[in-house]
Amino acid sequence: MKARETILNRIKGIGLASIQLQELELKQTDAGNYLPEFIVSLRNAGAEVVQLAEHENASDFVKENFPGTISFESIESWKKYGSGSTLSMLDKLESVFIEGQIAVAENGAIWVSDRWFPNRIIPFITRRLILKISVNDLVPTMHQAYTRIDWSELSYGVFIAGPSKTADIEQSLVIGAHGPKSLTVLI
Amino acid sequence: MNHFKVTIGLFIPCYIDQFYPQVGIATLELLEKLGLDVGYPLLQTCCGQPMANSGCEKKAVKVYQKFVKNFSSFDYVVSPSGSCVYHVREHYNILEQTEQVKKVRQSTFELCEFLLDILKVDDLQIHFPHKVGIHQSCHGLRGLKIGTGSELVTKKQSKIHSLLAKAEGLEIVELDREDECCGFGGIFSIFHPDVSVKMGKDRVADHERHWAEYITATDMSCLMHLEGIIRRQNRPVKVKHIAEILNTARR
Amino acid sequence: MINHAKAAKAFLRNEKRTDWHDQALWFVRQKRDRAVNQLPEWEQLRETASQIKGATLSKLAHHLLEFERQALQNGVYVHWANDAEDFNRCVLKIIRKHNATKVVKSKSMLTEECHLNPFLECEGIEVVDTDLGERIIQFRNEPPSHIVLPAIHLKKEEIGELFHVKLGTEAGASDPTYLTHAACAHLREKFLQAEVAITGVNFAVAETGAVVVCTNEGNADMGVNAAKVQIHCMGIEKVIPRTADLAVFTRMLARSATGQAVTTYTSHYLKPVPGKEMHVIIVDNGRTDILKKPQFLNSLKCIRCGACMNTCPVYRRSGGHSYGSTIPGPIGSILAPGSDLKQYRDLPFASSLCGSCSNVCPVKINIHEQLYSWRQEVSSARLLRTGKSITMSVMAKILSNSSHYQAVGLIARRLLARLPRKMIYNSFNVWGLGRELPEPPASSFNQWYRQNRKNTKL
Ligand code: SF4
Numbered sequence: 001m002k003a004r005e006t007i008l009n010r011i012k013g014i015g016l017a018s019i020q021l022q023e024l025e026l027k028q029t030d031a032g033n034y035l036p037e038f039i040v041s042l043r044n045a046g047a048e049v050v051q052l053a054e055h056e057n058a059s060d061f062v063k064e065n066f067p068g069t070i071s072f073e074s075i076e077s078w079k080k081y082g083s084g085s086t087l088s089m090l091d092k093l094e095s096v097f098i099e100g101q102i103a104v105a106e107n108g109a110i111w112v113s114d115r116w117f118p119n120r121i122i123p124f125i126t127r128r129l130i131l132k133i134s135v136n137d138l139v140p141t142m143h144q145a146y147t148r149i150d151w152s153e154l155s156y157g158v159f160i161a162g163p164s165k166t167a168d169i170e171q172s173l174v175i176g177a178h179g180p181k182s183l184t185v186l187i
Numbered sequence: 188m189n190h191f192k193v194t195i196g197l198f199i200p201c202y203i204d205q206f207y208p209q210v211g212i213a214t215l216e217l218l219e220k221l222g223l224d225v226g227y228p229l230l231q232t233c234c235g236q237p238m239a240n241s242g243c244e245k246k247a248v249k250v251y252q253k254f255v256k257n258f259s260s261f262d263y264v265v266s267p268s269g270s271c272v273y274h275v276r277e278h279y280n281i282l283e284q285t286e287q288v289k290k291v292r293q294s295t296f297e298l299c300e301f302l303l304d305i306l307k308v309d310d311l312q313i314h315f316p317h318k319v320g321i322h323q324s325c326h327g328l329r330g331l332k333i334g335t336g337s338e339l340v341t342k343k344q345s346k347i348h349s350l351l352a353k354a355e356g357l358e359i360v361e362l363d364r365e366d367e368c369c370g371f372g373g374i375f376s377i378f379h380p381d382v383s384v385k386m387g388k389d390r391v392a393d394h395e396r397h398w399a400e401y402i403t404a405t406d407m408s409c410l411m412h413l414e415g416i417i418r419r420q421n422r423p424v425k426v427k428h429i430a431e432i433l434n435t436a437r438r
Numbered sequence: 439m440i441n442h443a444k445a446a447k448a449f450l451r452n453e454k455r456t457d458w459h460d461q462a463l464w465f466v467r468q469k470r471d472r473a474v475n476q477l478p479e480w481e482q483l484r485e486t487a488s489q490i491k492g493a494t495l496s497k498l499a500h501h502l503l504e505f506e507r508q509a510l511q512n513g514v515y516v517h518w519a520n521d522a523e524d525f526n527r528c529v530l531k532i533i534r535k536h537n538a539t540k541v542v543k544s545k546s547m548l549t550e551e552c553h554l555n556p557f558l559e560c561e562g563i564e565v566v567d568t569d570l571g572e573r574i575i576q577f578r579n580e581p582p583s584h585i586v587l588p589a590i591h592l593k594k595e596e597i598g599e600l601f602h603v604k605l606g607t608e609a610g611a612s613d614p615t616y617l618t619h620a621a622c623a624h625l626r627e628k629f630l631q632a633e634v635a636i637t638g639v640n641f642a643v644a645e646t647g648a649v650v651v652c653t654n655e656g657n658a659d660m661g662v663n664a665a666k667v668q669i670h671c672m673g674i675e676k677v678i679p680r681t682a683d684l685a686v687f688t689r690m691l692a693r694s695a696t697g698q699a700v701t702t703y704t705s706h707y708l709k710p711v712p713g714k715e716m717h718v719i720i721v722d723n724g725r726t727d728i729l730k731k732p733q734f735l736n737s738l739k740c741i742r743c744g745a746c747m748n749t750c751p752v753y754r755r756s757g758g759h760s761y762g763s764t765i766p767g768p769i770g771s772i773l774a775p776g777s778d779l780k781q782y783r784d785l786p787f788a789s790s791l792c793g794s795c796s797n798v799c800p801v802k803i804n805i806h807e808q809l810y811s812w813r814q815e816v817s818s819a820r821l822l823r824t825g826k827s828i829t830m831s832v833m834a835k836i837l838s839n840s841s842h843y844q845a846v847g848l849i850a851r852r853l854l855a856r857l858p859r860k861m862i863y864n865s866f867n868v869w870g871l872g873r874e875l876p877e878p879p880a881s882s883f884n885q886w887y888r889q890n891r892k893n894t895k896l
Contacts, residue, residue, distance in 0.1 A: 003722075004518035007674065010726040011499040016735075021493040024486065024682050041699055083713075087630050087664055106477075106689075107699030120711060121663035124656045142685040142700075151646045151681065155512075155709035159688075161700050164656040168571035168587065169614040170594045171462050177570065177622055178629070179656025179703070201837065204883045205847040206876040211883035215891075227887050230840040238837075240791065240810070242817030243830040249838035278810075329793035337471065338749065338797035340480035364464070368751045372790025377868050378826065379788065381447040384872030385456065385755050386790070415873030 024143070034105035034138050035187070041108030045162030046175050047183040058132045058186050062097045066130060066184075069095040072117045082118040090119060096126040100133040100185075104145045104159070110185065111145060113157035120156050124164075129180040131160070133187055195225045196261030198254075198295070200271045201233040203407050210407050213434035214267045214298055220436060221306065225265075228257040234271040239278055240373045251282055259287040263305065264295040267430040269327025269405040270373075272297040277330065297331055298430055299346040299405055308350075311436035316356025319432070320399030320424075321347050322390065322413070323366040324406035333405060337366050347405065347429060354432075360397040367393070371412035387416045394424055401427045439781055440763070442788040446756035455593075460754040462590060467748040469697025470798070476699075483690055488802035490683050491675075491739035495729065501644045501677045502720065508647030512709045515717040522552035525721045529554060529636065529669060530561055532717055536667055538563070538633035542625075544651070544658035545569045546638025547585055547742055548671050548721060551764045554636075565636075566628045568657040570621055577604050583758025585765055586695045586744035591757050625657070635661035639672035640741070641687055642718070644679050648708050649718060652691060652701040659705050669717045670707065674725050675738040687741060690800040694743035728776045733811050737772050739801040746795035746805055752788055761785060768795035772808040775815065783821045786812035844884060851878035 042049050052061060062069050070077050070093060081090065098117050100110035110131050114120050123129055139145050149157065164179030175181060195218060199211040218225045234254055235247035254275065258264045266272050275295045282288050302308045323345070327333040334345035351357055370376070370386025391413055394402050402424060404410050410426040417424060450456050474480045494501050506516045515532075519525035525548075533541065541558065543549065543565055555565045555576070567576045571588035575581065577600055582588030589597070598612035607620045637658045641650040649670045651658045662668040678684065692698040710716035729735050747753045747767035758766035763774035763782060771785035786809045795805040816822055822830075836842050854862065855878045863870040881889075 003520040003524055006520055007518055007720070007722045007726065008499045008502070010722070011502075011674075011729065014726070014730050016496045016498075016729070019489075019493040019496040021679055022486070022489055024686070044699065045702070091626070091630060104700075107692075109700050109704065119663075121660065124659045124663065142689050143682070146681050146685045149681070151648075151708075154646075154648075154706070155711075157706045158659065159700065159704040161698075161702050161704075164654065164702055166570045166618055166655045167696070168569070168574065168589055169597055169617055170592075171465060171587070171590070172594075172614040174615045174618040177618065177655035177657070178568065178625060178660045199883050201843070201847070205851060206879065208879050208881060208883035208886050212886065215887075227891070229884060229888070232840055232843045233837040235834075235837070238830045238834050240813065241826050241830045242786075242813035242815075242822055243827070243834065244814050244817075246830055246834040250834060253838055253840075325790070325792035325794075329797055336794065336797045338794060340474055340478065366794075368790050368792035368794070370751065370790055372792070374826070375787070375790045378823075379443045379446065379752070380868045380871050381443070381450045382752050382755050383790070385450055385453075386751050387873070389460070389755075411876055412873065415869070415875065418874040419872065 032140065034140050035135060038103060038105040038108060038138055041106060042162070042185055045108040046165060047108060047162045047185050050184060050186050052186055059097075061186060062130055066095050066128070069097050069130060071097040073097070073099065078118045081122065085119060090121055090125050093122065093126040095128040095130065096122055097130040097132070098123060100131040101137060102145050102148050103133040103138045104142055105138060106141045107161055109142070109145070109159035109161040111149065111157060111159050113154055115153070123158070123160065124179045126180055128182050128184070129160070129163070130184045130186065133185060135187060193224070193262040194260075195223050196258045196264040197225050197227040198231060198258065198264050198266035198271070199227070200266065200268045202411065203268065206411065207407050207428070210267055210428040210430050213428070213430040214265070217430060217434040217436060218265065221308070226261065231257045234274045236271060236274040237373055239274065244278070244281060248282065251279055255279070255282070255288050255291045258291050258295070262294065263301065264291065265298055265301045266295065267298045267405070267428060268407060269297040269324050269331050269333060270408060273326040273330035297327055297333065297405055298433070299333055299350055300331060302433070303346050303349060310353045311350065311433060313351065313354035313433060314356065314435045314437070315354055315432050317400045318358045318360050318398055319351070319401045319403055320360045320362055320394040320397060321345075322369060322402050322404040322409055323347075324404045324409045325368050327405040328366055334366070347403070350433060357432075360394070360399045362393050362397060364393055369409045369413055371409050373408070376412055383412070384416060387412050391416055391422060391424060395422065399424055401425050403427050403429050403432055405429050440761070440784050442756070442760055442762070442784045445760035445762065449757040449760055450755065456755055459591065459757060463748045463754045466587070466696060470694055470745055470748065473693040473697040473699060477689070477693070483686060484800055484802050487686050487690055487800055488739060490678060490686060491801050492736070494677060494679055495675065495735060495738055498674060498677070498729070501679055502674060504644040505642050505647060505677050508644065509718055512647045513716070514647065514710065515715065517717060517719045519719055519721045519723070521723045525552050525671070525719060525723065526554055526557040528719050529671070530558065532667065532669055533558070533563060533634050536633060538667070540632050541565045541634045541636060542568050542628055542632040542661040542665065543636040544638065544653060544661055545572055546636065546671050547765060548638055548673055549636065550581065552721070552723060566625070566632070568625050568628065568661055569653070569655060570618060573621060573625065574600065581759070581764065583766065584744060584747055585742050591759065629660045629664050632661060632665045634667045634669060635665035636669045636671065637662060639670050639676050640691065641684060642672050642677045643681055643684060644677055645681055646708060648681070648706045650684060651705050651707070652688070652703065654702045656703055659703060662707065667715045667717070668707065668710065669719065671719050671721065673721055673723070691741055691743055694745040694798070694800045724777050731776070734772065734776060734808055736803050737769065737776075737808060739803055740769055741801055743800055745798045745800065749794045749798045751792065751794070752790060756788070761788065768805045768809070769803070772805060772812060775812045779816065779819055780821055783816045786816060844882070847882055851882070854878040
């Protein structure tokens with residue numbers, strides 16, 4: 001506790017003139033069509049994009065095209081990979097399907113929180129991640145995205161933009177670092 | 188503006204005075220061609236920047252005061268050196284801000300700035316049939332905002348480009364790095380000679396890659412440094428201060 | 439005492455390699471340019487970001503307390519640390535409480551600054567840096583040379599050799615994809631075994647108690663979500679007031695840092711998983727000293743994007759290690775003197791004052807002006823190198839007297855014209871090491887003017 005008081009007192013002792021925090025001007029954005037921009041952003045971030053037609057069901061699509069994928073729309077998966085699961089079990093996850101909540105057109109980021117999958121490590125430990133996002137949840141920039149998050153309930157959430165990557169060796173981009181090696185987004 | 192009523196004080200920085208008199212002459216002649224009443228205070232020395240940039244701002248105060256004394260009677264002070272002008276405007280803040288000091292700080296202009304912003308010249312009828320690379324001297328560019336730094340996301344402008352746009356026969360070459368520093372940096376060139384020279388070499392190489400015959404700039408100090416490297420390495424490209432090119436003006 | 443010029447000279451000895459280093463970083467600067475030009479409102483964003491940081495700093499205690507309150511409510515342990523030693527002990531205490539010996543760590547400049555790794559290692563704890571670049575330099579036992587690209591000074595062949603020794607990759611292999619995947623396989627095991635995960639903090643939101651960490655590799659989340667205990671280390675300046683502010687910063691950070699629109703992962707940790715523990719350590723370590731100095735406090739706005747390094751023509755040609763400080767480059771050169779003026783007296787001079795850093799900085803820190811101000815501080819503290827201070831005193835004398843100035847100028851020009859070359863270009867003539875001196879003209883402008891213009895105004 002001592003350090004706490006020392007630091008706070010030191011700050012207060014300086015007595016800086018207070019500067020008013022300005023209100024952020026949020027440009028009013030109307031319901032434009034952000035889909036093309038979103039798709040470009042996703043591709044730039046290294047994600048694969050699949051646009052589903054209105055009548056197509058995402059789960060069926062995943063079952064057909066990515067057999068063996070664990071979908072967290074199903075209760076069984078929740079049970080299996082819930083609190084009882086071990087890391088070595090989770091480490092065997094090859095492909096995972098999760099529902100995204102908000103998507104950002106300017107950068108391809110998709111918001112997921114741990115209310116939509118049973119263990120926080122799942123979207124990272126899996127080799128392939130498949131995210132579903134509805135066009136209705138598409139916003140132009142991070143400004144709108146942050147206003148849509150319900151913070152009262154949240155304990156952990158992450159924006160994901162593309163598969164994990166690194167360019168730490170001579171600036172050459174390598175897709176697939178500690179997180180998934182591929183990200184597929186179903187719109 | 189009635190050119191004949193205002194008086195211009197010509198400020199020729201110390202190293203131009205001693206080593207590049209032709210730049211001072213070109214500046215003077217150009218201003219005279221434009222019909223201006225130009226005075227040159229004989230007792231002037233320097234703006235004080237060398238000391239200040241070395242951390243010895245306090246030692247420079249006497250030099251600052253001398254500058255103010257020499258130039259406070261003019262309506263405008265004009266100089267062919269963006270760096271020195273920037274120093275007067277920006278760093279004379281440590282002087283007591285008397286009316287004289289304030290006036291001098293506000294009325295000191297770099298040549299290109301003065302031509303465009305105050306005189307609002309349009310076509311000087313410049314004749315310089317060569318390929319020219321423009322080296323944007325940093326203090327002019329980012330300090331005086333003679334141009335838009337490449338880092339910024341604002342409308343691009345460059346006073347040197349505007350002044351040379353209508354010049355006869357002159358071709359401006361595009362560079363790979365439009366506004367990379369040349370590495371002079373005043374005392375930096377002395378106390379960090381290796382990095383300084385390397386930066387200069389790279390700057391010269393960029394101009395040569397684009398077949399520039401001349402490198403021009405608003406600051407002779409950058410050009411002095413680049414010329415030193417060019418001559419040491421026997422490179423073909425030459426340097427010419429912007430005032431010398433502008434002084435090919437017919438009017 | 440750091441001698442930047444000397445270190446830079448050593449770096450420059452291999453010119454080809456310097457060119458490579460320069461171009462690699464310039465490439466990042468160009469990517470940054472493309473990314474920021476996609477946002478026409480970029481300059482307005484910079485202004486806003488700077489305003490938010492400025493306002494926050496002006497009421498720092500208030501925002502820190504608010505953050506603490508929210509975090510406590512979220513079930514997070516909040517600790518405070520005065521200095522590096524305090525901080526290291528605090529981390530150790532948490533680790534000891536859980537009888538842990540295996541720790542993974544994602545990127546945190548604060549832990550570098552406090553030398554946490556060697557401290558923990560002395561206590562018998564294994565700390566593994568999980569960011570690929572950090573792991574590389576940890577293997578090499580050297581500090582990062584860049585805050586975002588820690589191993590930017592290394593060639594892939596060198597990393598190949600290193601991995602061959604440390605990880606048993608094929609001899610001679612240097613393909614970045616191959617090497618990256620080998621390192622990731624090695625690190626995955628470390629993740630699965632780790633008991634404690636440490637991360638840095640990009641932003642701490644007072645309004646919600648959220649700790650925000652940005653990575654591309656996913657290493658922060660792999661670590662934190664695998665381990666039983668998560669520890670987030672933040673400097674006091676990392677707090678921001680509102681969630682809405684996050685939007686401003688997350689839009690700018692990656693664009694400035696690597697030219698990406700956003701980092702792959704922007705993770706928000708609020709509450710620990712039931713049965714696990716989440717700790718936040720708030721560290722001062724000299725920051726309040728900077729806060730005290732009005733002309734330097736803006737440096738605390740820094741969001742550690744590294745853009746000022748990528749754009750710095752001196753950094754690109756002297757390498758991060760030449761600065762000898764935890765944070766190199768322009769921002770390092772204004773932070774380090776605040777911690778130890780004598781040790782780092784050289785750094786404010788390791789710049790041509792071109793100002794590109796200030797233009798590129800997303801939070802509009804007036805870096806080059808602070809470099810100038812630090813030079814004055816160095817001189818006031820009588821810490822200037824002797825050569826500099828004597829030269830400047832002499833120059834000031836000469837330049838404040840017109841006739842002395844003209845006389846000295848005349849002598850210099852005459853000498854230059856008449857002395858044999860060998861006497862001019864000797865080792866004392868630093869200018870002349872790589873450059874010719876100007877050719878001395880017959881007369882100065884002043885002399886010319888006296889001869890050619892009659893109605894001289896004095
Ligand atoms: S000083 Fe500015 S540009 Fe440099 S790292 Fe910090 S935020 Fe980025």
